[in-house]
Amino acid sequence: MRMLRAEEFGLTREVEYGTPEQNEAVRQIVEAVRTEGDSALLRYTEQHDRMKLDAASLRVTDAEIQAAYEKVDDAFLTAIREAAVNIRKFHEKQLRQSWVDVQPDGTMLGQLLRPLKRVGVYVPGGKAAYPSSVLMNVIPAQVAGVPEIVMVTPPATGGKSGIDPYILVAAAEAGVKEMYRVGGAQAVAALAYGTVSIPPVDKICGPGNIYVALAKRLVFGAVDIDSIAGPSEIVVLADETANPSYIAADLLSQAEHDEMASAILVTTSTKLAEAVSAEVQRQLATLPRETIARQSIDNYGAVLIAQSTAEAIAVINRMAPEHLEIMVAEPMAMLGRIENAGAIFVGPYSSEPVGDYFAGPNHILPTNGTARFSSPVNVDDFVKKSSLIYYSKEALFSNGDKIMTLARHEGLEAHARAIEIRLEQERE
Template sequence: MEWIEDGDLDFLKKRKVEAKEAAQQSVQLIIEKVKAEGDQAIRAFTKKFDGIELTDLRVSEKEVEEAAARVPQEVRRAISQAAANIRAFHEKQMPESWTETVEDGVLLGQKVTPLDSVGIYVPGGTACYPSSVLMGAIPALVAGVGRVVLISPPQKNGLIADGVLAAAREIGITEIYQAGGAQAIAALAYGTETIRPVDKIVGPGNLYVMLAKKQVFGDVAIDSLAGPSEIAVLADDSAHPSWVAADLLSQAEHDKMSMPVLITPSRSLAEEVDKEVERQLETLPRRDIAEPSIETVGKIVLVKDLKEAAEAVNKIAPEHLELAVADTESVLPLIRHAGAIFLGMYSSEPVGDYFAGPNHIIPTNGSARYASPLGVDSFVKRSSLIRYTDEALQKNGSAIAAFARYEGLEGHARAVEKRLKGAAVHD
């Protein structure tokens, strides 16, 4: 890992992965093909990119049941427990409609309405992410979205991963399709003969998925344009070096471009963590992925004290932040920008990835400066409510008309003045 001791965080300028023009053009062509040819294009791209010939795009109830039965009972129990935790957490987020009556009988308020339909993209192909099913779909279900659709690429055996289907079954998702990459995003956005379009698309994916979400945004809503995973561990001398190293590697194994960062005022801890990372890498099954992340992106930021450490965190605005310090309560108020904050030595980042309840779809690339994790509010919209009375309009109409006329909008002014007693009527 690269050491930084001068406070220079210039590496942050380079963490955003820019797509080459060829990749952007390729995604655009895929989207146009799906819009024009529908199911036929989905099948053609699945054969081209995944080497699989699809018959039915939709996964049958029987296939879901059979897949769930193949998942080890211990894992099914873990999925069930995690789903309960995630639901309980997100139920506390539900916004409410409200109204109030103010002076002169004026009614103001907001009406909260769930989206009609949402598509949950779950990565797959060579991996299995049932946690992505739970994190993407449960907030939508809690919000009351009427139609929640799951789409995921098939594995080499021609089927979506068993764990993904088991998680979908656990939470009651029945509309499931086999497709991946940019073609899956296009199908959700514009529809095919088999797949009806949705209003919003959420979920992580590779570069081509991200580019496709970027291109369809505006025709549909999206959650975010996610980049490689990030973790910052702010640690003092009370931290256990091997635990910190393991947590850094837990994100490094996601992607060669994942960003693991240790921030500490303790040189001795930094040296021990650096050694531990190298030692643990030797036996890590995904070493071929984690090692490039550690060597080319990983950083150890040495600071003078915890206040300076918090300032570094706020500049990084990491996706995941662990406060591996003796007194988390004194450091937490100093943190302004982080997607998910893990407090204390036993709050390892994977606890949040899978089980605790908060969402693991979190802003990356520094967007935690202005964005929040996926939640129930991601799946509802607010409508303003306004009911003016005659008394209120007579009192305030002249001011409203003056405001409108000042902006050069005579039609606005006249629309109000026609209702005012004694005002000039513009016929």
């Protein structure tokens, strides 16, 4: 791994905006699905996924879901069910209620919280299938009270046999009743604008490849989206007390995601830095996804040597990493100094995969430094808020002149007159 002084480290990662060719291809797909509906959806599915379907075969049947249960092992079922319980318990603590505040003059002000009606969850295929991401998208929406949750996934996430059975089982365990075998930009467009076979949704969630990300960006406004996810990131803050093999394993847990994933150690110990670098190379040699992980480590991995703990924390706050592990002698003492991180893993036994799969907090986190201003997926992502205003006659008489003053200051006479006409008529 590259070794750099912390002060030399430049934040060079850029948000992936795609090439002009990719953007144009996505624009054409989205527009075709918007105007042609199912015919374009099926055409692009055959073209990009090499699977010829008709409208009747887009939706996954109950029989297929039952068949999927017969293909997964009992250990997976036990683990996914217990993980779902943990995730649900964590997100239930995020629930908020509508509220109303009644003033002495009879005015009522408040906020009404209502769930979105229909949410679409995109589950990717490609280099790997992620049943855990199904839970992380679906369960917060369920806790929020979303009545309709639909899943789309490419038709061959499990290879020639069709959709990966583990994805289908995870979705069924999470409570999804509506699933479609369609992926890519065409699936995003179908969710956004609707077709005869797939009714439109209010929000699209879930990661995907560059074409999915560009399609989500393009349809934003017609629907809401969760975020434009970038490559996975992990930063480990460690001192001389940390175990090098633990750190190396955790760095590689993110490096194996894809070639653009970022894995960085920040430490004040040169001895630890050298030990971790050597351990990464040793563990890399036996990884099944060695080629992917090695490219990630070579291109986006680094060991940063800080002159002090303060400098180490400063560089971490500038990076605003997706995942931050703290492996120092007194890790809890560091928490108050961390300003920007998607998820913080404290101590040697809080390995990043604990959060990915089982602990309960959401593993869909802000990337590309967006933890400076955004948060993990949570229940609030699936509710909408309406302000409630009931103004009494007494309140209008008391504050009407001030309201008119502000309106006329902005040159909006009709605004002022809407108040004035009430004051004049009620005083007669």
